[in-house]
Amino acid sequence: xxxxxLQTTGAHVREVHDDFHGDLLExxxxxxxxxTHGVFRMQVTLDGETIVKLKxxxxxxxRNHEKLGENTSYLGSMPYTxxxxxxxxxxxxxxxxxxxxxxxxxxxxxxxxxxxxxxxELTRLLNHTCLAGFLLQDSGASGTPLMYAFREREKILDxxxxxxxxxxxxxFQRFGGCRTDASPEWLAAAKKLTxxxxxxxxxxxxxxxxxxxxxxxxxGVGVLKPDLAISAGIxxxxxxxxxxxxxxxxxxxxxxxxxxxxxxxxxxxGDTYDRYMIRVLxxxxxxxxxxxxxxxxxxxxxxxxxAKLRGFRPKTGEAYGRIEGPKGEIGFYLISDxxxxxxxxxxxxxxxxNLTVLEDLxxxxxxxxxxxxxxxxxxxxxxxxx
Amino acid sequence: MxxxxxxxxxxxxxxxxAEISVVTNPGPAAQHSLLLSPSPARDIAVFLRDDPALRxxxxxxxxxxxxxxxxxxxxVYHLYSMALKHGPVILRLRxxxxxxxVTLPSLxxxxxxxxxQEREVFDLYGIVFTEHPDLxxxxxxxxxxxxxxxxxxxxxxxxxxxxxxxxxxxxxAKRHYPAAPVAGVADPGPASASPATKP
Numbered sequence: 001x002x003x004x005x006l007q008t009t010g011a012h013v014r015e016v017h018d019d020f021h022g023d024l025l026e027x028x029x030x031x032x033x034x035x036t037h038g039v040f041r042m043q044v045t046l047d048g049e050t051i052v053k054l055k056x057x058x059x060x061x062x063r064n065h066e067k068l069g070e071n072t073s074y075l076g077s078m079p080y081t082x083x084x085x086x087x088x089x090x091x092x093x094x095x096x097x098x099x100x101x102x103x104x105x106x107x108x109x110x111x112x113x114x115x116x117x118x119x120x121e122l123t124r125l126l127n128h129t130c131l132a133g134f135l136l137q138d139s140g141a142s143g144t145p146l147m148y149a150f151r152e153r154e155k156i157l158d159x160x161x162x163x164x165x166x167x168x169x170x171x172f173q174r175f176g177g178c179r180t181d182a183s184p185e186w187l188a189a190a191k192k193l194t195x196x197x198x199x200x201x202x203x204x205x206x207x208x209x210x211x212x213x214x215x216x217x218x219x220g221v222g223v224l225k226p227d228l229a230i231s232a233g234i235x236x237x238x239x240x241x242x243x244x245x246x247x248x249x250x251x252x253x254x255x256x257x258x259x260x261x262x263x264x265x266x267x268x269x270g271d272t273y274d275r276y277m278i279r280v281l282x283x284x285x286x287x288x289x290x291x292x293x294x295x296x297x298x299x300x301x302x303x304x305x306x307a308k309l310r311g312f313r314p315k316t317g318e319a320y321g322r323i324e325g326p327k328g329e330i331g332f333y334l335i336s337d338x339x340x341x342x343x344x345x346x347x348x349x350x351x352x353x354n355l356t357v358l359e360d361l362x363x364x365x366x367x368x369x370x371x372x373x374x375x376x377x378x379x380x381x382x383x384x385x386x
Numbered sequence: 387m388x389x390x391x392x393x394x395x396x397x398x399x400x401x402x403x404a405e406i407s408v409v410t411n412p413g414p415a416a417q418h419s420l421l422l423s424p425s426p427a428r429d430i431a432v433f434l435r436d437d438p439a440l441r442x443x444x445x446x447x448x449x450x451x452x453x454x455x456x457x458x459x460x461x462v463y464h465l466y467s468m469a470l471k472h473g474p475v476i477l478r479l480r481x482x483x484x485x486x487x488v489t490l491p492s493l494x495x496x497x498x499x500x501x502x503q504e505r506e507v508f509d510l511y512g513i514v515f516t517e518h519p520d521l522x523x524x525x526x527x528x529x530x531x532x533x534x535x536x537x538x539x540x541x542x543x544x545x546x547x548x549x550x551x552x553x554x555x556x557x558x559a560k561r562h563y564p565a566a567p568v569a570g571v572a573d574p575g576p577a578s579a580s581p582a583t584k585p
Contacts, residue, residue: 058524058525059527066510104413104414228498230444230468232497233499246444246471315412317413317415318413319415320415320417333464336413344451346447353502355502356502385525
């Protein structure tokens with residue numbers, strides 16, 4: 001903690017001023033602060049308890065992911081994408097596979113597209129459940145809600161583990177399909193989990209959604225206006241909480257999302273409470289999508305037979321592919337020069353870009369509010385710092 | 387939405403002095419882009435954002451590219467419209483060279499989404515954006531000198547002594563610790579390669 005104008009005499013005793021509000025206090029929150037969800041740092045300037053300036057500091061987890069991507073083959077980057085947003089490796093894999101398939105003009109069989117949707121929606125459930133738990137943890141409801149959330153998350157991770165071999169680092173998608181097929185037993189287990197998920201949400205919402213303390217802490221806190229959200233490139237639930245109807249599952253209709261009936265929940269106020277509620281409502285829609293997917297899942301191959309795994313060299317060109325990840329638009333921009341490695345490999349990280357407005361949201365609020373505002377933005381530092 | 391060629395013609399009619407050309411994407415994605423000369427780029431960006439037929443209010447992706455073969459650095463902007471739900475329109479800006487004339491106009495005043503992404507391009511590629519509100523390094527630390535995403539970037543010799551160097555590590559160790567000048571000691575093996583030689 002660096003205090004400007006603070007004089008300490010041996011013990012940490014602050015000198016009493018006559019003009020009590022004269023000093024601004026600079027506080028470095030993080031990179032080891034538990035509320036920053038990793039190694040994120042906020043340089044906060046405080047007037048009393050009120051934030052008057054906030055500058056985010058990045059890079060503590062930077063490993064130049066994009067350079068690694070340029071120095072390895074196309075498929076070689078697939079496991080690295082797991083490590084971007086390590087809660088959502090399945091959607092990261094899909095976004096990357098989608099961009100490469102666009103670059104190479106590679107078709108994907110129908111069953112693989114359905115499997116991708118199933119796994120993406122399970123990932124969305126997982127991410128939003130975690131967020132609801134972490135947000136409650138950040139707002140001071142220590143332990144219980146987070147453990148409820150993690151109990152459910154672990155069930156989804158068990159499914160991922162039995163399908164891909166790994167709980168979190170799934171490395172599951174391939175260019176032109178998926179790596180392994182889902183067995184009937186796996187599908188039955190996944191369907192059972194989906195059928196029971198609504199009951200968990202009911203239970204969780206009974207505990208949390210109408211809670212007076214949560215409402216007092218989150219309503220009207222960190223209000224984001226739609227105009228600023230659009231200009232700042234905010235995407236995902238955080239954008240839709242402001243009332244802007246922009247969901248790539250509807251706009252781009254990538255995969256087979258156009259075949260599914262689901263609604264896009266929109267917020268009204270753009271405050272922290274709306275950002276929480278949007279996630280809960282999106283989980284309910286994800287359950288709808290999952291049930292339709294289990295019902296309609298066709299038989300057939302999961303890999304395009306003409307897809308090349310070894311010696312994969314897309315023709316010269318470039319492509320930008322994006323999907324609606326649980327945190328927002330995750331995109332990959334690739335340039336091929338005809339060699340086995342991409343000439344340019346770029347990740348469009350939703351977490352980093354959603355942080356653009358962090359200072360705008362926090363100004364005028366207290367430090368404790370900054371913690372829950374950051375929690376409601378939903379960041380993962382593996383993706384922010386890349 | 388109009389094709390890239392139609393858009394170029396409309397922009398040329400609106401900005402008669404500007405140099406605008408279409409960069410064709412030969413790949414299956416067929417996402418063609420517009421190469422703009424830097425000086426009118428911000429005016430063109432404002433036009434693209436506010437034109438009622440385009441309304442490209444959302445700048446999704448900003449990234450740099452190093453082209454040693456063309457002798458320039460490039461910034462690419464992927465624009466979409468949230469209002470009209472179309473896109474992408476892709477803009478490219480190129481610097482004059484890769485050494486001293488690396489200045490381009492910042493588009494952060496037009497789209498706030500560029501703020502962190504242009505900082506990242508500045509950090510990793512060394513492109514200087516004029517009128518960016520807060521152009522600092524973002525991922526590397528402030529004292530860092532080079533730009534790691536450039537194709538000719540050489541990582542610093544940060545070799546750390548290890549007790550049993552072998553293979554490529556041994557080669558690197560030999561380069562890092564020059565042979566001992568004492569006659570008779572031919573092999574600067576691990577025992578003589580003291581870590582104290584490194585400051």
